[in-house]
Amino acid sequence: MEPLQHLAELAGVQDRYINAHGQPESIRQDVVAGVLAAMGYDVSCPERIASHIQQLQQQPWTRYLQPVTVLQVQQPVQIRLQQPEASARSDWRWCIDTEHGEQLHGQLQLSKADICQQADVTGQAWLAFELTLPAELPMGYHQLTLTSGQIQLQQRLIVAPSRCYQLQDKAVFRKTAGPAIQLYALNTEQNWGIGDFGDLIRLAPEFAEAGCDFIGLNPLHALYPALPQDCSPYSPNSRLWLNTLYVDLTLEPEYQADAVQQVVGSMDFQRQLQQCRQAAAVDYATVSRLKQRITGLMFQQFKQQELEQSTERAVAFQRFVQRGGDSLYQLVVYKVLQQQMFAKDWQMASWQQFPAEYQRPESAAVQDFAVQHQEAIQQQLYSQWLAYRQLAAAQQSCIQAGMAIGLYRDLAVGTNRSSAETWAEPENYYLNLSVGAPADIMAPKGQDWGLPPYNPTQLRDKAYQPLIDLLQANMQHAGALRIDHVMALMRLWCTPVGKSATEGAYVQFQAEELFAILALESQRNHCVIIGEDLGTVPAEISRLLEQYQVLSYRVFLLEQKDSSYQHAELTYPARSMATVSTHDMPTMVGYWQEHDLALRHQLDLYPSAEVAEQLHQLRLDEKQIMRQQLALPSDDFAELVRRSHLFVAATPATLMAFQLEDLVLVDTPVNVPGTSTEYPNWQRRLPEPVEQALKRSDVRQLLAEIKAARGN
Numbered sequence: 068m069e070p071l072q073h074l075a076e077l078a079g080v081q082d083r084y085i086n087a088h089g090q091p092e093s094i095r096q097d098v099v100a101g102v103l104a105a106m107g108y109d110v111s112c113p114e115r116i117a118s119h120i121q122q123l124q125q126q127p128w129t130r131y132l133q134p135v136t137v138l139q140v141q142q143p144v145q146i147r148l149q150q151p152e153a154s155a156r157s158d159w160r161w162c163i164d165t166e167h168g169e170q171l172h173g174q175l176q177l178s179k180a181d182i183c184q185q186a187d188v189t190g191q192a193w194l195a196f197e198l199t200l201p202a203e204l205p206m207g208y209h210q211l212t213l214t215s216g217q218i219q220l221q222q223r224l225i226v227a228p229s230r231c232y233q234l235q236d237k238a239v240f241r242k243t244a245g246p247a248i249q250l251y252a253l254n255t256e257q258n259w260g261i262g263d264f265g266d267l268i269r270l271a272p273e274f275a276e277a278g279c280d281f282i283g284l285n286p287l288h289a290l291y292p293a294l295p296q297d298c299s300p301y302s303p304n305s306r307l308w309l310n311t312l313y314v315d316l317t318l319e320p321e322y323q324a325d326a327v328q329q330v331v332g333s334m335d336f337q338r339q340l341q342q343c344r345q346a347a348a349v350d351y352a353t354v355s356r357l358k359q360r361i362t363g364l365m366f367q368q369f370k371q372q373e374l375e376q377s378t379e380r381a382v383a384f385q386r387f388v389q390r391g392g393d394s395l396y397q398l399v400v401y402k403v404l405q406q407q408m409f410a411k412d413w414q415m416a417s418w419q420q421f422p423a424e425y426q427r428p429e430s431a432a433v434q435d436f437a438v439q440h441q442e443a444i445q446q447q448l449y450s451q452w453l454a455y456r457q458l459a460a461a462q463q464s465c466i467q468a469g470m471a472i473g474l475y476r477d478l479a480v481g482t483n484r485s486s487a488e489t490w491a492e493p494e495n496y497y498l499n500l501s502v503g504a505p506a507d508i509m510a511p512k513g514q515d516w517g518l519p520p521y522n523p524t525q526l527r528d529k530a531y532q533p534l535i536d537l538l539q540a541n542m543q544h545a546g547a548l549r550i551d552h553v554m555a556l557m558r559l560w561c562t563p564v565g566k567s568a569t570e571g572a573y574v575q576f577q578a579e580e581l582f583a584i585l586a587l588e589s590q591r592n593h594c595v596i597i598g599e600d601l602g603t604v605p606a607e608i609s610r611l612l613e614q615y616q617v618l619s620y621r622v623f624l625l626e627q628k629d630s631s632y633q634h635a636e637l638t639y640p641a642r643s644m645a646t647v648s649t650h651d652m653p654t655m656v657g658y659w660q661e662h663d664l665a666l667r668h669q670l671d672l673y674p675s676a677e678v679a680e681q682l683h684q685l686r687l688d689e690k691q692i693m694r695q696q697l698a699l700p701s702d703d704f705a706e707l708v709r710r711s712h713l714f715v716a717a718t719p720a721t722l723m724a725f726q727l728e729d730l731v732l733v734d735t736p737v738n739v740p741g742t743s744t745e746y747p748n749w750q751r752r753l754p755e756p757v758e759q760a761l762k763r764s765d766v767r768q769l770l771a772e773i774k775a776a777r778g779n
Contacts, residue, residue: 069096070113070116070117070120071096071099071100071103071110071116072096072099073120074103074108074110074116074119074120074123075099075102075103075572077119077120077123077124078103078106078108078119078123079523079574079575079576080099080102080103080106080572080573080574080575081094081558081572081573081574081575082094082096082099082572084505084573084603084605085603085605086505086506086507086603087505087506087507087508087602087603092505094571094572098570098571098572099572101563101566101570102500102561102562102563102571102572102574104563105497105499105500105561105563105564106497106499106500106574107497107499125186125188125189128149128186128188128193128195129188130149131148131149131150131213131218131220132146132147132148132149132211132213132220132221132222133147133222133527134222134223134527134528134529134530135222135223135224135225135527135530135531135580136211136222136223136224136225137225137227137579137580137583137584138204138224138225138226138227139226139227139228139229139583140204140205140206140226140227140228140229141203143199143200144163144199144200144202144204144224145197145198145199145200146197146198146200146211146222146224147183147195147196147197147198148177148195148196148198148213148220149193149194149195149196150193150194150196151191151192151193151194152185152191152192152193152194153191153192155177155194156177156215156216156218157176157177157178158174158175158176158177158215159174159175159177159213159214159215160172160173160174160175160213160214160215161173161174161175161200161211161212161213161214162211162212162214163200163202163204163209163210163211163212163224164209164210164212165204165205165207165209166207166208166209167205167207171202171204173200173201173202175198175200175213177196177198181196181197181198182194182195182196183195183196183197204224204226205226206226206227206228206587206590206591207225207226207587208223208224208225208535209223209224209225209226210222210223210224211223211224223530225530225531225580225583225584225587226587227583227584227586227587228586228587228590229586229614229615230586230614230615230616231585231586231589231590231595231596231615231616231617232589232590232592232593232594232595232596233595233616234471234472234595234721236593237471237593239280239471241280241471241777241778241779242719242720242721242722242723242777242778242779243280243281243471243472243721243722243723243777244278244279244280244281244716244722244723244724244725244773244774244777245274245279245280245281245282245283245470245472245475245722245723245724245725246274246279246282246283246724246725246726246727247283247646247649247650247724247725247726248262248282248283248284248285248727249262249285249650249737249749250262250263250266250267250284250285250287250313251285251298251300251312251313251349251749251752252349252737252751252752252753253266253270253752253753253757254752254753254754254755254756254757255269255270255756255757255758256756256758257269257315257317258315258344259340259343259344259354259357259358260340260342260343260344260346260349260350260353260354260752261312261313261343261349261351261354262313263312263313263314263315263457264313264314264315264454264457264458264460264461265315265317265318265457266315266757267282267461267464267465267474268315268318268457268460268461268464269464270282270757270758270761271461271464271465271467271468271470271473272464272468273758273761274468274470274761275465275468275469275470276468277761277767277770277771277774278770278771278773278774278777278779279470279770280470280471280472281465281470281471281472281473281474281475281546281547281722281724282465282470282473282474282475283475283477283547283549283724284474284475284476284477285300285477285650286300286301286303286306286476286477286478286479286551287300287309287310287313287458287476287477288300288303288304288305288306288308288309288310288479288482289303289304289305289306289307289308289309289310289311289398289402289451289487290303290304290310290312291304291402291405292311292355292359292402292406292447293402293405293406293409293410293416294405294409294416295312295351295352295354295355296351296352297483298349298351298748298749298750299738299748299749300477300479300749301479301480301516301551302479302481302482302483302516302517302518303479303482303483303486304398304401304402304482304483304486304487304488305394305398305482305486305487305488306478306479306482306488306537306540306541307394307395307398307488307536307537307540308391308394308395308398308451308454308540309451309454309455309458310454311358311362311447311450311451311453311454312351312354312355312358313454313457313458314358314362314450314453314454314457315457316358316361316362316365316453318457319365319453320380321365321366321368321369321372322361322365324364324365324368326364326367326368327361327364327365327368330360330361330364331361336357339353339357340357343357346752347751347752347754348747348750348751348752349750349752351750362446362449362450363446365449366445366446366449369381369384369449370445383452384448384449384452387451387452387455388448388452391448391451393491394491394536395448395451396444396448397428397487397490397491398447398451398487398491399444399447399448399451400428400433400436400437400444401418401428401487401490401491402447402487403436403440403443403444403447404421404425404433404436404440405418406443407436407440408420408421408425416485417484417485418485418489418490419484419485426490427490428490428491458474458543458544459543459544461474461544462474462544462545462546465546466546470546471546472546472547472595472722473545473546474544474545474546474547475545475546475547475548475549475597475722475724476541476542476545476547476548476549477548477549477551478537478538478541478548478549478550478551479518479551480502480516480518480551480552480555480559481502481516481518481519481520481555482518482519483517483518484496484498484501484517484518484519484564489519492533494522494525495521495522495525495526495529495533496519496520496521496522497519497520497521497522497561497574498519499519499563499564500519500520500561500562500563500564500574501515501516501517501518501519501561501562501563501564502516502517502518502519502520502555502559502560502561503515503516503560503561503562503568503571504516504552504560504568504602504603505560505568505569505571505603506568506569506674507602507603508682508685510568510672510740510741511672511673511674511678511682512567512568512569512672512673512674512741513560513567513568513569513571514568514740514741515562515567515568515741517743520555520559520561520574521533521534521576523574523575523576523577526576527577527580531580531581531584534581534584535584535588538584538585538588539588539592542588542589542592542594543592545592545594546593546594546595547594547595547596547597547722548589548594548595548596548597549597549598549599549620549644550585550596550597550598550599550617551599552599552602553598553599553600553608553612553617553620554600554602554603554604554605554608555576556576556578556581556582556585556608556611557575557576557578557581557605557607557608557611558573558574558575558576558578558605559573559574559576560572560573560603561573561574578607578608578611579611582611582614582615582617583615585615585617586615595618595722596617596618597617597618597619597620597644597722598612598617598618598619598620599620600612600619600620601620601622601625613642616642618642618643618644618721618722619640619642619643619644620643620644620646621638621639621643621644621645621646621720622645622646622647622648622649622652623645623646623647623648623711623714623715624647624648624652624653624655624658626638626639627688627689627692627693628692629692629696632692632696632714635714635717635718635719636718636719638718639715639718639719639720640719640720641719641720641721642721643720643721643722644720644721644722644723644724645715645718645720645722645723645724646715646723646724646725646726647708647711647712647715647725647726647729648726648729649726650726650737650738651737651738651740652736653736654726654728654729654732654733654734654735654736655704655707655708655711655729656704656707656708656729656732656733656734657733657734657735657736658686659690659702659704659707660734661683661686662734662735662736663736663739664679664682664683664686666736666739666746667679667739670739670741670742670745670746672739672741672742693707693711696714697710697711697714698710704732705732705765708729708730708732708769709769709772712725712729712769712773713772713773713776716772716773716776716777717776717777723773723777725773727753727757727760728753730760730766730769730770731753731754731755731760731763731766733751733753733754735751737749737751
């Protein structure tokens with residue numbers, strides 16, 4: 068094996084893969100070298116490569132215990148202990164502190180028969196012992212301590228179930244349906260030009276009455292108050308906390324304060340508010356400015372009427388802040404710090420451009436800044452608290468209305484390179500790599516999402532706590548969670564920052580352990596998991612989805628083959644979530660009119676004219692299949708939407724989602740993958756208030772037919 072290839076293998080970089088057409092694809096050595104260099108390896112000469120190889124080979128032997136062992140429930144507790152042969156100890160005491168406060172303990176007597184492997188590490192012989200502890204552990208996170216003389220070792224034990232939570236676990240056996248909503252896009256009679264949690268609270272009973280068991284949402288992750296135009300929910304500031312623009316300020320008692328009502332009632336405020344409400348796209352800058360102004364006044368009222376008098380509401384706020392811990396505090400400090408820095412110099416929008424003393428949250432300069440800006444920081448905490456409470460109320464509204472699932476949340480595949488997440492723990496990420504996807508049918512030039520990947524070594528060194536925190540945060544107040552690009556639990560396509568998406572390679576993760584943790588959190592939170600498995604999907608991912616009972620994600624527009632209609636039970640199996648279209652694809656009307664193809668041509672997203680022509684011909688073929696299989700009358704958009712949705716509704720898929728845009732025949736897309744400023748992504752609002760749309764006879768009729776086709 069060539070040294071560079073050997074280094075790549077040890078570092079978890081794949082130099083070959085099966086592409087979207089099912090063909091083997093080899094990655095050029097210079098591309099592999101570029102990815103390794105971005106990961107921090109010096110590949111400038113054979114000696115450096117050889118040194119890295121030696122280091123990676125010896126690294127697993129440099130610890131007596133690895134930081135974590137992931138086990139299946141009801142399986143033996145097996146651990147691996149490593150010792151230098153010259154000083155190996157045979158007598159050990161073990162103790163397991165369970166997360167429930169119980170303590171299990173015993174003695175271990177090591178023998179030669181327990182040795183499972185040995186290695187030479189810098190001239191010293193090391194032995195690996197495989198040991199079985201006589202303990203039965205419940206699901207959860209436990210702490211193992213091994214002691215021999217003065218040596219004390221610790222390891223986290225994660226005990227996971229064999230599968231994720233399923234609807235039948237709570238005796239829901241019916242097939243479900245619900246809208247997939249871009250929350251910001253909701254046009255309602257009460258919001259401020261952007262959809263909010265109040266809309267969800269009010270609309271839940273109406274959707275439930277129409278036969279819906281869930282409301283699917285775009286990622287609700289925290290974004291950037293100082294940069295409201297950076298509005299992609301898939302490039303967030305923090306995936307652990309919420310986008311406070313979704314707070315419905317009118318629902319809170321502080322909103323009734325005289326100072327607030329005086330401003331809201333003013334002619335200038337009402338004029339701006341009406342402009343936001345009437346706009347076809349979300350005016351993020353104005354909405355953000357209006358909401359921040361009113362939130363500031365509300366926080367003053369909260370301080371005077373609640374905090375200063377230590378009321379029950381104040382105690383609830385303080386308890387929320389305490390539970391939020393470091394990650395919440397670091398987010399709000401970063402928001403205020405970023406706002407201050409950006410106001411001084413627009414080039415300082417990211418923490419990497421801050422003065423050096425502000426580039427780490429634990430620095431003295433940041434601590435001083437936090438003391439000096441406590442008022443603004445407390446206001447940000449107040450906003451997060453309101454968001455948390457209102458999201459909980461929205462889920463409660465769904466459940467009280469009789470929905471089986473309620474809110475169905477979405478977890479983005481990554482965080483922005485300049486986010487609060489990376490500022491707080493930069494070591495968790497490969498900041499010089501960018502996540503995306505290799506070329507496929509949807510994106511012939513490949514995709515670069517501009518997000519740094521997790522560093523899998525750091526993730527495991529921290530006993531997977533960053534991932535655990537992430538899953539717990541996003542399963543709160545949700546009955547289902549969609550994992551965006553679920554292949555990320557096994558591998559991520561990564562390119563060095565500044566390179567094209569074609570100059571990348573896959574970086575591997577510990578898939579079995581990550582899926583086990585996903586199953587554990589799914590069961591604990593009673594949360595159904597949907598894995599978005601579109602694009603280049605390795606067979607191993609399909610196996611893991613099946614093994615852990617993660618629902619596959621099936622999209623009607625991507626299944627235009629005769630066999631997909633004839634064998635719908637295979638194309639849309641029971642353990643799947645079926646949808647007609649997605650936020651990354653054209654609406655049904657746009658698809659039929661080929662708006663997306665024209666737009667991609669206009670934006671130069673095709674690698675060649677030949678590829679553009681191939682995709683145009685493919686679209687003609689797909690539309691012909693659809694005409695024949697659905698017996699479509701020509702260019703009747705309403706009937707196109709109706710028949711495609713009823714076909715999908717009748718499939719065995721447990722969940723079925725529909726886009727509100729399709730029901731009201733919108734023709735423009737939410738998002739065009741591969742673009743940023745070229746197209747106004749994540750801005751388009753629904754053309755009419757949802758309350759009115761749900762009263763339309765054609766919409767009501769289609770919802771009733773979907774319910775019937777689902778067998779409900």
